[in-house]
Amino acid sequence: MTVLTAPHASNAASTSPSYQARLACRAGNAEQTAGLAPGYVQGNLAILPEKLASAFHRFCQLNPKPCPIIGMSEVGNPKIPSLGLDLDIRTDLPRYRVWRDGEMTDEPTDIMAHWRDDLVAFVIGCSFSFEEALMADELPIRHIEQGVRVPMYRTSIACVPSAPFEGPMVVSMRPLKPKDAIRAVQITSRFPSVHGAPVHLGLPQSIGITDIAKPDYGDPVLIKDDEVPVFWACGVTPQAVIAAARVPFAITHSPGLMLVTDLKNKQLAVL
Amino acid sequence: MTVLTAPHASNAASTSPSYQARLACRAGNAEQTAGLAPGYVQGNLAILPEKLASAFHRFCQLNPKPCPIIGMSEVGNPKIPSLGLDLDIRTDLPRYRVWRDGEMTDEPTDIMAHWRDDLVAFVIGCSFSFEEALMADELPIRHIEQGVRVPMYRTSIACVPSAPFEGPMVVSMRPLKPKDAIRAVQITSRFPSVHGAPVHLGLPQSIGITDIAKPDYGDPVLIKDDEVPVFWACGVTPQAVIAAARVPFAITHSPGLMLVTDLKNKQLAVL
Known part of the structure; x- marks a missing residue:
């Protein structure tokens, strides 16, 4: 488990329920994320090597109803500032699934050991x-x-x-x-x-x-x-599509254990 | 049949398809109003004596989904300027139904002979x-x-x-x-x-x-x-409610023969 990183900013966001929820997930203190930080957006996670990321990004673009992207990382950068204060995609979900050639090979509580400079993280809206x-x-x-x-x-x-x-x-x-x-x-x-x-x-x-x-x-x-x-x-x-494609390498969240973001559900309303 | 009244204003509205449609209806030249003046709002008509009008108005207010009011006249005034140029509710529908004590007693092409100073006309949105x-x-x-x-x-x-x-x-x-x-x-x-x-x-x-x-x-x-x-x-x-109430006097449009207004359907969109 990664040592917790104290928030750099000492503003109100650091005490927000979503930030506190991510700290709990980092520390391994979340059995599930349903019910954590009510009012805040949670997201599905899909991480792919850059070589496959553009095809997956296009898949999401073509199928926005099942695959609405609410945030994505730069190549190799585990931070997604638009989704949360001090958010680190390698540690902030309670549990991950690591896939190789279409088989789940690991289900760790962080992916520090799996992270690579060519990975791109996609966060996808959830029900x-x-x-x-x-x-x-x-x-x-x-x-x-x-x-x-x-x-x-x-x-x-x-x-x-x-x-x-x-x-x-x-x-x-x-x-x-x-x-x-x-x-x-x-x-x-x-x-x-x-x-x-x-x-x-x-x-x-x-x-x-x-x-x-x-x-x-x-x-x-x-x-x-x-x-x-x-x-x-x-x-x-x-997730089903990534598994079916049997790609050489991918990481997803573990079912029911999502990414808690600092976005509020109400912010997502278009009207 | 009433003599046609030439429009007082010589603006573009006088040549609008909706105005032309009302002229045709006035002249008795419309078998039905479906398909007339595409893009323009048509309305159901209900006319009641002032004594009953407020109860009916309240009924519409309480039941906005079946009874959405898009226009109404002042007591005794057959014009509804908000719904149309030179609009006269007594002549501008192709055919009317006159009800006494819940029975249809007449189905005239205008209601000049039935109009009274205590009547209130309601125009109700249509599908x-x-x-x-x-x-x-x-x-x-x-x-x-x-x-x-x-x-x-x-x-x-x-x-x-x-x-x-x-x-x-x-x-x-x-x-x-x-x-x-x-x-x-x-x-x-x-x-x-x-x-x-x-x-x-x-x-x-x-x-x-x-x-x-x-x-x-x-x-x-x-x-x-x-x-x-x-x-x-x-x-x-x-209409069913007015008939069932067996009110002493009421006038409605004849089925399929509505009031063509100068409102455009697009104007009714709230978003």
């Missing part, structure tokens, strides 16, 4: 931000009510490829009453950088989901008779 | 405006494709009452693919003064619609396997 907006509007989030992980499904919707990155869009599902589904479209449309509006609703079979009770990732949740399943593009998509 | 926005986005409108009237249904959604006005919300239905339904929510959310976002989708039985193939007004349309029915609050609601 925590829009879920906060839905809950602020008193819409129920079933998997949170049930205390399980959100159900996620591989779909028949193909992402636009950017070789070697290609594959199906993965979606997350939240069941809602129709009037709440309409409200959820309105609310999440305001947040394009964290997946935005749903990509589908009501007819899972139309997007290749044959059994809604058997998600490909996460846990199944109850769908009541008066509810429709609502599907959002999911940040698992880029 | 033509948001349909234009949907089509501009290349979303298909099934009843237009099929050349029939939009299907409309009485629902189990109760309007907020304002005695003697009360009753169920009437909705119109357009079938859409789920991704188009999501887009339609976004588009129509921009137009709250013409019914705004849908009130329901996907589960007709949840709002008391037992047989989607049998609309209460209009015509049935095809719903394909990969489509969901999407329901919008409908301007037939205030």
